[in-house]
Amino acid sequence: MRNWIVRMLGMCLLGFILVSPEANAKGWQEGDIVKGDYRDHEIAKYPLVLTEDKKVTFSMKDEVEREGKPVFAVFSVAVYDEAKKQVAGRDSSNESQQAELQVNLKKGTYTIQIVGKSESVGGEFQVSYQTSPVEGMDLEPNNSRATAPEVKLGETVFGQLNGRLVQDDMDMYKVILPSFGKLTFHLQQSEPPSMEASYFHMDLYSERNEKLDRLSSFGGRPNEFEILLPGGTYYFPVSLQNSNLATANYSFSTRFEPLNENEWESGKNKNFETSDLLKNNKTIRGFWYEGYENYSQTRDHFKFTIAADTKITFTLETGKVLPALQVIPSDHSALPFFSYFDSDTTKLTVSEIFPAGTYDVVSQPRFGPLRGYEEYRLLMQMESFKDVLVSNPYYEQIETLAQLGINKGYKDGTFHPAQAIQRKHIFALINRMDGLKLPRVRQMRQFKDLPSSHPNYQDIKKFYEAGIIDGSGNYMKPEANLTRAELAKILVNTFDLKLKGNGMVFSDVNPKSGLSPYIQILASNGITVGTNGKFMPTDSVTRQHFSVFLLRIIEMQKQK
Structure with a gap:
């Protein structure tokens, strides 16, 4: 009786010992067959050392006597990396005594675990492996950002995830975008769909780990999404939601189209909090997209602010x-x-008078599911003044200053664009600029035509005390018109402009004139270009031309 017990204990202890003495001495070598008896949850461990990246094929054979009765998931082979994280695995076939596990592995040391999984039936396993050159980009371990391979734009990638055996299996990839543009992902199961089809997810993350979108493919059905992104590095794990297959194969591809980010929506404008700024008289290009699963982007959000009640025309045009x-x-x-x-x-045009305030604008398809991609163009055009329509050649400059709160026009809603601008209005409009700082170098004195009760007294006083204007004797002439040459001097002194290069020669400007240097400085900074080689220095400045000069200065200051 004692001898029988000893023999049984010996068999249990030897159940997972390598049969080959040569394999024991050198570790598990390619082509060696390891054998052992398995029972439920018993584990055998074998080291596997790769000196270079290889595709490893494990051949699994179940020696249990089935006697016509199916035995399910009787043992499994699992691959663990040096961090003890499982990177691959599968169980023996439900329908055959033989199965294979194929996996691309990076060079390194791995632990191969063989686990018995049959509670009712014991048996003997046989496992061997062969190596071959790596196939595809799915090279394990690749389940973290540090190990994620870079996918080249336009490339098609084939990969494999473990189904029944490896919980939460995932492959991580990264893509580097050279600039702003439209990125397209296409994902699908690479085997023909069947009753055991798999459900894949692809999530897209920024470098800051911000989740941007999710793409799903179910039942072998291909799916894709398109998204606008700035240049940078992005990560996308491919995971298996569920699968009855031991291993599930997938494929994905990418396309990238570089775009001018000044012409397109940002791609981040999916809700009110992330709305894009909608600029006046500037066409914005965008697109809506709806996929077959849970990804869709069919509502884009924009925002604008108006300082006063304004007539606005929106034009939204699709294909x-x-x-x-x-x-x-x-x-x-x-x-x-x-x-x-x-x-x-396909063209929507609407005009209404909107009260002053901030607004959210949502562009969207009119009806139901979109099922695909649709590009659109959105244009907003404001008309703050009755006599400055979109057709006016200086509409954009006049309207831009109106939205900045500089051009306010007259009480009757007009602007009088072609009318000569008065001196008082010059100082009032400049004084409305944000951030304008004029140093005080002298005290204000009295002028016969500028009482302290004058509506523009404070504006004019600020420019006089800064030494920019002097008046004419005892008169300031606030209601007088201003010549183009006089305006050049005011603008140069107000904004402390300096000569850039050699300036510009105008045929009607006398170089010996006291105002010539100011005209040259203005031209060298791109504030004026003249007309047909002439500056017309003695002509009165119109309200629309002053708007052009002032907006150019504002835009120049933004670039500093």
């Missing part, structure tokens, strides 16, 4: 989908008209 637009006050106050607009054609 084939009927467009719709919502304009919503940011404070959710009621508008005097319905704020949802749509069209029966």
